[in-house]
Amino acid sequence: MYRLPIGKYVEIFIEWLTANLEPVFQAIKAALLWVVTAFEWAFEIVPSYVMVLIIALIAWRIAGKGTAIFSIVGLVIINSIGLWAETMQTLAMVITSALIALIIGIPLGIWMSRNNVVNAIMRPILDFMQTMPAFVYLIPAVLFFDLGKVPGVVATIIFAMPPIVRLTSLGIRQVPEDVTEASIAFGSTSRQMLFKVQIPLAMPTILAGLNQTIMLSLSMVVISSMIGARGLGDVVLKGITQMRIGQGFEGGLAVVILAMILDRITQKLGNKNNGLNGQDT
């Protein structure tokens, strides 16, 4: 039976890309590296106890007392098991990836919500991006950007972007028709309608997307340690490959603590916005 050589074609395509678009990849690499390094530098220059207080303050302002206390306890544990630097590296990569995913994903979601053709094209692509096993992104990322943090960030952006695109589009499409009709009837331009009506009303849904994107970023950043992205994933990976169960567990625990802090804060962000709508008053 004839074997369809899809894998072969993909290889040829990737080779062509690396051969012909080298300068583009170099530019992207430089830019991403700069952003990640800047975040890392910022997080590491601040003394750990100040950082704990800053995160606790953010948690308290957004999510309340419980999350703030949990953040302090959790981060102190991380610090005391000697994984502070790794945690900050991971956080820097998560924030960089999520930020870029949002910068690309939100406009894409808006475009999808307003254009049925774009919607029809994007949906299978998003399905593909989300269901493809996360490891698969690592290979081309390494080919284009070598080893290190940058391919990790790129793979993370691709893996974490679908929820924010989808939920931005969904949120805008869910804005009640009579409200958009009213805004047209009073003479809104489509830009005014987008910024004054659609995005504010879609905000709870968009923020739910933000939450998912950040959580996916974290999980992918951990996996990217396989291509040398360092951080907490590296600790876990060493634990696995060298059969050091204790170290692996500590790394895993730090990931879980970080995940819970990020999740609680971003989840509350969405709920809080809901409250602003007066829907739960």
Added chain:
Amino acid sequence: MVKLEVKNLYKVFGPNPKRVLKAIKNGASKDQLLKDTGHGIGVRDASFEVLEGEVFVIMGLSGSGKSTLVRCINRLIEPTSGDIILDGQSVTKSDSKELLEIRRKKIGMVFQNFALLPHRTIKENVAFGLEIQAKSIEERDKKAIDALEMVGLKGYEDMYPSQLSGGMQQRVGLARALATDPDILLMDEAFSALDPLIRKEMQSELMTLQSRMQKTIIFITHDLDEALRIGDRIAIMKDGEIMQIGTPEEILTDPADDYVKEFVQDVNRAKVVTASSIMKNPDTIISSKDGARVAVRRMRSAGISSIFVLDRQRKLKGIISIEDAMKLVKAESNDIDSIIDKDVYTVSPDTSIEELLPLAVNTKYPIVVADDDGVLQGIIVRVSVLSGILGEEDEDV
């Protein structure tokens, strides 16, 4: 003065409306068209004029095309063919920039489900139209508060829509439409989502407001009572076509076809039919210069027991009965002024049957209909009041 003119407006829904338009103009029926081509008819050949300061009601059941028709006026729905002229300017031919101006400055709209923005305060909702026009914050605030005061919601500026009742939310919707001071208000089933009592209250309030504002209002409703109550004129729609346009009374007393007739048959006619449509020609009057003998002869020949007396200006002086007139003839006196009974009910032509009923019960004489100057217009015999309620005023009573 004509404010808005709609000429031969068609709206066809489907993949290729222009193509099937000809078939529709040749009279293809709605069902036939849907079966043959998959196109639906929203509005078919609608033409009407709305006068300045008029409340024009478009009434029909759901699916009759009334909401589609009203959305064609500010082009929330793009008409397939026909013309809409507002203040001499064609809305249908306006480019997108002109259309924005028309929507911003000339036409305000109130929606069935209020369509308020839940994330904005009441004041910010009302100021929405002004914000879109990039007016200064001071002007927005001032006009929004003025509009809220007009609809009786002063003091609610900083609350959110979800904190208000349905009736109050629709007041906000109305204030939002009034804040930009448009010439025309489009009200799409504006009160239909409200409880019956609140609806009545809003109707009266709209009429009070209207007597002050004198806006041109196009009001969509499926409720005939509402249409009759607030409409200066009513257009009745069915299957996208306008079946009849007329004043509430014309619609009730002279329905154009069986559809309208069926529609209006359950209406409380006592509230709508007025004295002017059930009064009879006062052919049994005498003037005060005529003597008692003339009066008696007229009454005998007409077979009646009393007769009205007018002065030279056709103003009513009173009524005389046949007994009194006979006595006068026997006494060989001609002074009929002495026997005139001035105790007759006089009503204006606009009086409704409902108001006539107690009068009809209390008097043995017919009721006189006179205009504001007291000039006699007609008379209402008691039996006409009853037949007016039953809708048989055309028959000879």
